[in-house]
Amino acid sequence: MNFDKELNARGMSCPLPIVKTKKALVDMSSGQVLKVISTDTGSLKDMAAFAEQTGNPLLSTVEESGEYIFYVQKK
Amino acid sequence: MATKKMAIIATKGTLDMAYPPFILASTAAALGYEVQVFFTFYGLQLLRKDLSSVMISPLANPAMPMPVPMPVMVQMLPGMESMATMMMKQKLKKHGVASLQELRDLCLEADVKFIACQMTVDLFEFDKSEFIDNIEYGGAATFMGFAGDTDICLFV
Numbered sequence: 247m248n249f250d251k252e253l254n255a256r257g258m259s260c261p262l263p264i265v266k267t268k269k270a271l272v273d274m275s276s277g278q279v280l281k282v283i284s285t286d287t288g289s290l291k292d293m294a295a296f297a298e299q300t301g302n303p304l305l306s307t308v309e310e311s312g313e314y315i316f317y318v319q320k321k
Numbered sequence: 322m323a324t325k326k327m328a329i330i331a332t333k334g335t336l337d338m339a340y341p342p343f344i345l346a347s348t349a350a351a352l353g354y355e356v357q358v359f360f361t362f363y364g365l366q367l368l369r370k371d372l373s374s375v376m377i378s379p380l381a382n383p384a385m386p387m388p389v390p391m392p393v394m395v396q397m398l399p400g401m402e403s404m405a406t407m408m409m410k411q412k413l414k415k416h417g418v419a420s421l422q423e424l425r426d427l428c429l430e431a432d433v434k435f436i437a438c439q440m441t442v443d444l445f446e447f448d449k450s451e452f453i454d455n456i457e458y459g460g461a462a463t464f465m466g467f468a469g470d471t472d473i474c475l476f477v
Contacts, residue, residue, distance in 0.1 A: 264352075265348065265351045268352075
């Protein structure tokens with residue numbers, strides 16, 4: 247999937263992947279896609295909750311070799 | 322949609338109890354909430370410029386997981402608190418949990434408003450110059466002014 251910006255949140259625990267995602271989205275423009283890579287199992291549910299509550303669509307969630315890759319679109 | 326609001330009262334000044342207010346405040350701010358944290362009693366320690374004196378004690382804290390079971394008589398020995406604090410900080414770091422300093426900075430960056438309880442500051446004769454800048458001082462009524470209109474209100 248195409249993306250405009252990547253956030254490496256590997257090794258970070260709650261709430262850092264979410265807080266850093268929010269920070270990364272701030273300087274992006276509407277419609278752009280942020281790729282977030284996390285190793286925090288909790289982020290699986292949290293990223294979906296973040297997307298739902300902030301209205302930034304979570305386009306896709308991929309789980310591969312212990313990492314979670316999220317594609318979040320800025321609303 | 323109106324902005325959601327969250328208020329937290331932080332009353333504890335130990336390392337373990339310092340995390341929940343900062344974690345919840347930074348997360349809520351990331352979710353778009355307007356957040357205020359009211360620091361009172363021992364919670365005021367979390368507003369110090371230097372957070373290195375925030376410690377954890379295994380004493381009277383039987384739920385704290387210990388690498389080896391430790392009798393209370395041993396937990397009382399000098400230096401045990403520093404050791405427990407050091408071990409807890411190492412564990413937090415190993416698991417990628419942010420430091421208190423980092424979480425507090427993230428809160429401030431996200432415009433979380435910190436209010437220090439004026440009464441407790443006077444009671445303990447704290448020196449305001451030891452606290453971080455950009456905080457407000459107020460009392461219970463100040464807190465109610467914001468808390469009365471919140472979606473989430475917590476006491477930690």
